[in-house]
Amino acid sequence: GQQVMQIPQYQHVQEGEDFTTYCNSSTTLSNIQWYKQRPGGHPVFLIQLVKSGEVKKQKRLTFQFGEAKKNSSLHITATQTTDVGTYFCAGPGNTDKLIFGTGTRLQVFP
Amino acid sequence: DVKVTQSSRYLVKRTGEKVFLECVQDMDHENMFWYRQDPGLGLRLIYFSYDVKMKEKGDIPEGYSVSREKKERFSLILESASTNQTSMYLCASSSDRVAADTQYFGPGTRLTVL
Numbered sequence: 001g002q003q004v005m006q007i008p009q010y011q012h013v014q015e016g017e018d019f020t021t022y023c024n025s026s027t028t029l030s031n032i033q034w035y036k037q038r039p040g041g042h043p044v045f046l047i048q049l050v051k052s053g054e055v056k057k058q059k060r061l062t063f064q065f066g067e068a069k070k071n072s073s074l075h076i077t078a079t080q081t082t083d084v085g086t087y088f089c090a091g092p093g094n095t096d097k098l099i100f101g102t103g104t105r106l107q108v109f110p
Numbered sequence: 111d112v113k114v115t116q117s118s119r120y121l122v123k124r125t126g127e128k129v130f131l132e133c134v135q136d137m138d139h140e141n142m143f144w145y146r147q148d149p150g151l152g153l154r155l156i157y158f159s160y161d162v163k164m165k166e167k168g169d170i171p172e173g174y175s176v177s178r179e180k181k182e183r184f185s186l187i188l189e190s191a192s193t194n195q196t197s198m199y200l201c202a203s204s205s206d207r208v209a210a211d212t213q214y215f216g217p218g219t220r221l222t223v224l
Contacts, residue, residue, distance in 0.1 A: 009150070033212060042200060042215040043153070088153065090213075097168070098213060100145075100153040 002027050002093050006101040014109050019079050021104035023072040023089035030092050032065055032072040037103075038085040079108045113137070114216035116201055122222045129188040131219050133201030140205060142184035143213065144168075144176065147198040159184055191223045 003026045013019050023032065031050045035043040047056055049065035049072065056063045060083075062075045072089055089101040117132035135142065143158040145168075155168030157176040165176050173195060177185045184203075188195055198220050202213040 042218050043202075043213075045212045045214070048212065097143075097155060097158065102150075102152040 004101040019076040116216040131186040135203040139203035143202040
């Protein structure tokens, strides 16, 4: 079945370092969404990318959708302790359901 | 702002009990979803509903059922709880069926089955 994988599963960084998580789908996606889940919290929508090669920025976060619309990345510049959490990508499945990636848990040490 | 609420943040039940998890959304969304979240496994879809009295199985429906009698309310039922159903349960809603619209999540219910 359709799968959405993310790497790495965990990432520990020192505050101020950059961080990147990668999302790969087994099939072409019409769009990709990114969510953030703080420890003890619930997933919260961050952004949606629709176009091939699209790049969007939210302050220190840069989101990219691959040219083939099968992969995506989230890059955080100069991480802060407030960036701690699990980041999920998600894309539409064959039956219009969202397929969530496995998530990348980010830990930031001060 | 969309608000999705779940009936309990924490729940402890015994094996064999019938368990009801309730979810309510206040934005008149058509679609509602139930996921379970386990370490290393991400979010797995249990059931979803595109309309009142309508339900569809997700990826892991075994051991669960659902009920959607009103548009704003979506209930997850564990007919006979088992220890392997100990998990975090997340409810979500979205407004547009096409292209899997943005989902809004409730705070989650952490269920422990003893």
